[in-house]
Amino acid sequence: MKTQQTSESARKMEDMLAISPYNQLALSGVGPIKDVKIFDTTLRDGEQAPGIALSQDDKVRIALALDDLGVDIMEVGFAASGETEKETIRKIRDQNLDTQLCSLARSVHSDIDAVIDTGVDYIHTFIATSDLHMKYKLKMTPDEVRARAVDAVEYAEAHGLKVQFSCEDATRSDLAFMTSVYKAVEEAGAVAINVPDTVGVIIPRAMDHLIGALKKEIKIPIAVHCHNDMGLAVANSIAGVEAGATIVHVCMNGIGERTGNAALEEVALNLFANYGVQTVDLSKIGKTSKLVERITGFNMAYNKPIVGRNAFAHESGIHVHGIMNNTATYEPFLPELVGVDRHIVLGKHSGAHSVQGRLDALKVKFPQEHMPELMEMIKNIAIGGKEIDDAELLAIVDNIMYKKGVTKNRVTLDQLTVLTGKDTTSTATVTVTIDGEDHRTIASIGVGPVDAAINAIRKAVNEKISLEEYKLSAITGKSDSICEVTVMVKNVQNDGNLSVGKAVGLDIVETSVDATMMAINRDFAR
Ligand code: KIV
Numbered sequence: 001m002k003t004q005q006t007s008e009s010a011r012k013m014e015d016m017l018a019i020s021p022y023n024q025l026a027l028s029g030v031g032p033i034k035d036v037k038i039f040d041t042t043l044r045d046g047e048q049a050p051g052i053a054l055s056q057d058d059k060v061r062i063a064l065a066l067d068d069l070g071v072d073i074m075e076v077g078f079a080a081s082g083e084t085e086k087e088t089i090r091k092i093r094d095q096n097l098d099t100q101l102c103s104l105a106r107s108v109h110s111d112i113d114a115v116i117d118t119g120v121d122y123i124h125t126f127i128a129t130s131d132l133h134m135k136y137k138l139k140m141t142p143d144e145v146r147a148r149a150v151d152a153v154e155y156a157e158a159h160g161l162k163v164q165f166s167c168e169d170a171t172r173s174d175l176a177f178m179t180s181v182y183k184a185v186e187e188a189g190a191v192a193i194n195v196p197d198t199v200g201v202i203i204p205r206a207m208d209h210l211i212g213a214l215k216k217e218i219k220i221p222i223a224v225h226c227h228n229d230m231g232l233a234v235a236n237s238i239a240g241v242e243a244g245a246t247i248v249h250v251c252m253n254g255i256g257e258r259t260g261n262a263a264l265e266e267v268a269l270n271l272f273a274n275y276g277v278q279t280v281d282l283s284k285i286g287k288t289s290k291l292v293e294r295i296t297g298f299n300m301a302y303n304k305p306i307v308g309r310n311a312f313a314h315e316s317g318i319h320v321h322g323i324m325n326n327t328a329t330y331e332p333f334l335p336e337l338v339g340v341d342r343h344i345v346l347g348k349h350s351g352a353h354s355v356q357g358r359l360d361a362l363k364v365k366f367p368q369e370h371m372p373e374l375m376e377m378i379k380n381i382a383i384g385g386k387e388i389d390d391a392e393l394l395a396i397v398d399n400i401m402y403k404k405g406v407t408k409n410r411v412t413l414d415q416l417t418v419l420t421g422k423d424t425t426s427t428a429t430v431t432v433t434i435d436g437e438d439h440r441t442i443a444s445i446g447v448g449p450v451d452a453a454i455n456a457i458r459k460a461v462n463e464k465i466s467l468e469e470y471k472l473s474a475i476t477g478k479s480d481s482i483c484e485v486t487v488m489v490k491n492v493q494n495d496g497n498l499s500v501g502k503a504v505g506l507d508i509v510e511t512s513v514d515a516t517m518m519a520i521n522r523d524f525a526r
């Protein structure tokens, strides 16, 4: 459902922007752009992306989310593609959404009948008008093509459908012929025409020229439908709007045939940021994008604008420093504007400043004299490209504090010996000291060296402590890689309390033992 934006909320949203002042200067000659409708085709052109196949339930869930986001028109399928598709369209129709629902159809009666059969009342019908398509695909003359287009629009209109008509491959079609087709379908009753850049070959200046020329001849609203084959889908869509188009075809996350369609989130954000045009509820973009990503299984590139994992991730020392002082230094708009989160990640490019910044934000008092060791640990982990999130930073900090005795452990490990090999039962012997005076040396066996060592520690300290979870991950991916171990222990004497220990190191057995000791000490601390 479309949320009404008050002028107060619009102002607040504008405060979240830090865009270039040159944009407004450049736009001084462009007439005011007031109302732009978002025609979403995620469930039609988007689904046509190789590798995506949506079930009926998938489509309904995406339709509900897009409706909640506030798209104006939703192309929910291609009714003539089969009974299942028709059923899916009906199921979406039965959700009583606010969005105008639409189905695609070729300019043939059987396709239009299929749309009528679904009960939606808006149709997007098309026929190709470029010489290339007419000659090699349709094998029809221009006159036959125009007559077919008019017939389709008249037929659909006579059956009570609102019709948007597309000249497929418009951007490679002869302007005079294409204009004659658009004028003819306007006369036949179409409510809007669409100009598809079917294989993504136009440039923004040319789009401006084309829409400007059509605008002189056509009175009904003009839509643009841009593909991204040469990376210009969004720029061309915006150029189309600047030239007078008032409907933009888009897909969430920019999915679609081949390299996709203009991305909904990018078009909507640009329209707001540079033209003050509000379309969808921008704050719902993050969650809608994630839902579409999850359901389609089409993973976004990390560097995808607005919704990619790195869109608001900062790692290098200089950038993190800037962000901490004023987010506008390295962010063109606040992540909350589009409902996503900022991530300050620690990695190969992080400096001590960034690490200290994260520690301050997490309210961790870490002794400065141990900072070199912390930095060294972070760099070692990050060398393989791994990013360190807040939980991992806390685990590393904890580990160092325990090792350095900043946090006092009641249980200390004085000695560890492990015997293991082929056809040998792994055996571990540990010596632990409890509260500085109670020294215990215990041996235990296990299914491997880690199991034997953990069993020996448990036996030596408290057998009522059980190992509930053990997680090992290699961080750098080689035989000398850094590993990370997380251990969760449960103490049945202590109300079944769970304590977690995490350690990072080079040796799996030693790191597992460190993590176990940390968990046990946390249990003791209680
Ligand atoms: O890209 C295209 O030309 C289309 C048509 C069906 C309009 O998707």
Ligand code: ZN
Residues within 6 Å of the ligand: 045, 196, 198, 225, 227, 257
């Ligand atoms: Zn398309």
